[in-house]
Amino acid sequence: MKNTKATISRRGLLASAAAGAAMLSAPRLARAAGGRVVVGTWGGDYARLLNKNIEEPFLVSAGWEVIQDQAGDPERRAKMAAERRLPRGSTDIQAVNGTSMYQLFEQGITQEIDYSKLANGDDVLPAFKHNYGIGHIYSGMVGVYNPDTREAPASFAAVLDPANGAKLGFIDIQYQYTMIAAGLAAGGTVTDVEMGKELLLAARKAGARIYPTNEAFAQGLANGEIDVGLMWKARTVQWQKAGISVLGATPSEGAIPYESGFVIPKNSPNVEGAYAYLDAMLQPAAQENFAIDMGYNPTVSDAEVAPELTAKIGFTPEEVENLNSPDYGFILENDADMKGWWDKSFAA
Numbered sequence: 001m002k003n004t005k006a007t008i009s010r011r012g013l014l015a016s017a018a019a020g021a022a023m024l025s026a027p028r029l030a031r032a033a034g035g036r037v038v039v040g041t042w043g044g045d046y047a048r049l050l051n052k053n054i055e056e057p058f059l060v061s062a063g064w065e066v067i068q069d070q071a072g073d074p075e076r077r078a079k080m081a082a083e084r085r086l087p088r089g090s091t092d093i094q095a096v097n098g099t100s101m102y103q104l105f106e107q108g109i110t111q112e113i114d115y116s117k118l119a120n121g122d123d124v125l126p127a128f129k130h131n132y133g134i135g136h137i138y139s140g141m142v143g144v145y146n147p148d149t150r151e152a153p154a155s156f157a158a159v160l161d162p163a164n165g166a167k168l169g170f171i172d173i174q175y176q177y178t179m180i181a182a183g184l185a186a187g188g189t190v191t192d193v194e195m196g197k198e199l200l201l202a203a204r205k206a207g208a209r210i211y212p213t214n215e216a217f218a219q220g221l222a223n224g225e226i227d228v229g230l231m232w233k234a235r236t237v238q239w240q241k242a243g244i245s246v247l248g249a250t251p252s253e254g255a256i257p258y259e260s261g262f263v264i265p266k267n268s269p270n271v272e273g274a275y276a277y278l279d280a281m282l283q284p285a286a287q288e289n290f291a292i293d294m295g296y297n298p299t300v301s302d303a304e305v306a307p308e309l310t311a312k313i314g315f316t317p318e319e320v321e322n323l324n325s326p327d328y329g330f331i332l333e334n335d336a337d338m339k340g341w342w343d344k345s346f347a348a
Contacts, residue, residue, distance in 0.1 A: 036065040037273035040094040043070040044215055053289040058280035073100055080109050089267040093274040098259035102328035105132030110263040117275045120282035128299040133263040136281055137296035139234035140255030141177050142248045146227035152249040156185035160199045166207035169226035171217045175342040177256055181230055184253040191330045200346055210347050221246055232258050237295030237312050254322035
């Protein structure tokens with residue numbers, strides 16, 4: 001299905017403005033400070049930037065102790081499911097992708113978000129203001145490539161072309177979105193993952209590589225092992241800053257929007273701390289700095305991102321019109337089969 005939501009307006013951002021915004025908005029975090037907040041999150045760059053842009057400036061500085069429980073999304077979801085009958089879980093808040101936000105709520109593991117408890121709740125853009133969670137950052141899956149060695153791929157089909165051989169890389173943890181992209185490349189919709197399996201198998205047979213994480217894929221780009229693949233547009237900006245020659249190309253089939261956000265377990269030991277974390281996450285300066293550091297678009301209306309950065313990480317009105325929003329219900333119902341095929345038939 002197509003996402004026809006309007007593009008988000010952004011104004012220029014000066015480096016000093018981010019710091020000033022943090023100082024001016026800090027009083028909005030009037031929630032009683034103190035105590036411990038345990039946040040489940042991925043490791044790597046995301047965990048580091050949570051600490052840099054959210055935890056240290058808005059929580060630790062206000063007296064909160066923030067503990068990160070780092071693991072992959074599937075592992076943390078399994079842990080939450082195992083703890084669901086306990087009166088107190090081991091985490092207060094969890095960072096997961098959009099699919100998992102929906103899935104955890106449908107399974108009765110997380111609680112509905114009460115926006116009246118948030119000082120910044122009214123600033124959340126409608127597309128990311130869910131009852132089951134709150135979007136933190138978003139981007140879109142596109143073709144990524146090394147401009148020094150190849151031309152921009154015009155489509156998902158061009159990325160998956162077996163002619164790319166061992167120069168094509170896949171990311172293991174991105175199996176859901178990669179299978180959706182393959183279905184689109186085969187002429188289907190976001191639920192036609194069966195249609196894309198033949199394309200994926202042909203690419204794999206031709207020598208395409210599989211990397212365990214986003215960071216490992218980036219290393220493959222950096223050392224020239226691969227020069228094309230599928231990834232969030234935002235990551236290209238982050239990798240460019242690390243000195244990697246890489247660009248993103250919006251596919252003719254339409255990019256697949258990706259959203260990362262936060263949910264609160266039903267048995268969160270510190271719900272007050274969870275909402276304090278959400279308020280900090282929604283601060284304009286925190287959102288602006290994530291755009292600068294990680295290349296993902298803000299999910300609040302009052303964040304200001306420089307036009308030149310918006311040109312790199314955002315999408316044109318036409319590209320927004322052509323976005324292929326994932327069907328979270330379909331993914332929830334079919335995830336086990338998708339993962340099983342990926343592990344046993346594709347990645348083996």
